[in-house]
Amino acid sequence: MEHAAKHFRKRDAILSCLRGTTIHPSAEMVHDLLQESHPDISLATVYRNLSLFKAQGTIQSLGMIHGIERFDGNTNPHVHFVCNCCSAIMDLHQMDAPQRLCNEAAQHIGGQVDSCQLMFFGTCRACLAKQESA
Amino acid sequence: MEHAAKHFRKRDAILSCLRGTTIHPSAEMVHDLLQESHPDISLATVYRNLSLFKAQGTIQSLGMIHGIERFDGNTNPHVHFVCNCCSAIMDLHQMDAPQRLCNEAAQHIGGQVDSCQLMFFGTCRACLAKQESA
DNA sequence: AAGAAAATGAGAATTATTCTTATTTATTTG
DNA sequence: CAAATAAATAAGAATAATTCTCATTTTCTT
16 A cells, blocks of 8 residues: 555654754653653653664664663764763764774674674763862 | 682682683673582672672673673773674674774863773674574 | 554563672681 | 671562553544
8 A cells, every 4th residue: 555654743753853963862861852842752652663763773772871772863883982971972973984894893703794883981071071170 | 618718709700700701691691600610609699799890890891782781701802793683792803902093082082081892793603594594 | 534553651561780688608806 | 716897698679771561542544
């Protein structure tokens, strides 16, 4: 059957939210961000749709950071920095994506390599400043 | 008697277990691996000591892989491959550790970079074979 | 407009991990 | 060597992020 583009308001709002932010939010952060425009959105709906988008490849998961799963609406491969102090996640677009290493990895592992993740950990500028003034 | 027993404490057994395996086990996997030599070890003890070693820097955490935290007794920086099918984690010692990228990352982020992790995801050889025969 | 299919809200269920407390084991001290 | 003190452990309860259930609402098809 032919389907026109379906319009599911809350689902769309969740995707727009992810695509419109660079904070790499968790499910709860998405829920908070949507409070103003959709005060009646359920946390379960956020979790459900994030799982769906992830399975579709529409968004990517950055994995569990400090015990909480974080998401990125930008599926282009790029490098991330995680602040161990405030759990902020920032893009490092300036750095070469390590995709070129996938083939090399595949040879060594003798399996099929689908993706890779390069992640730096440390303390962000804001948290460094806070520590100095304390 | 007391001196000899000191070397057979459960804490030591947990560390030895981690250092003697390359499967990058979770807490539960460590618990299982120790069943034969220490059938009365408690899962809480495993968790408690893994947290301790991690805080000390005696071992490293590879983060949550498919929802479960995995550990590595080898604190030397090296690259890992994760099978999305069976959750196996393998070392890629052959590949350059990306430590040299830390300085570059620090410049871009304007913060302090402590560590980094390069991880490849895909399907391991064993799981590929299983899929073909199915 | 009616019926079918999909999405949602609310809260219960799940599960990896952490915490609490009583007990056991190791270490220090007299 | 023995008493006192400190550290480690076992068992199970508590916690918290995530998933699941199901009744209801919304959207789509005819």
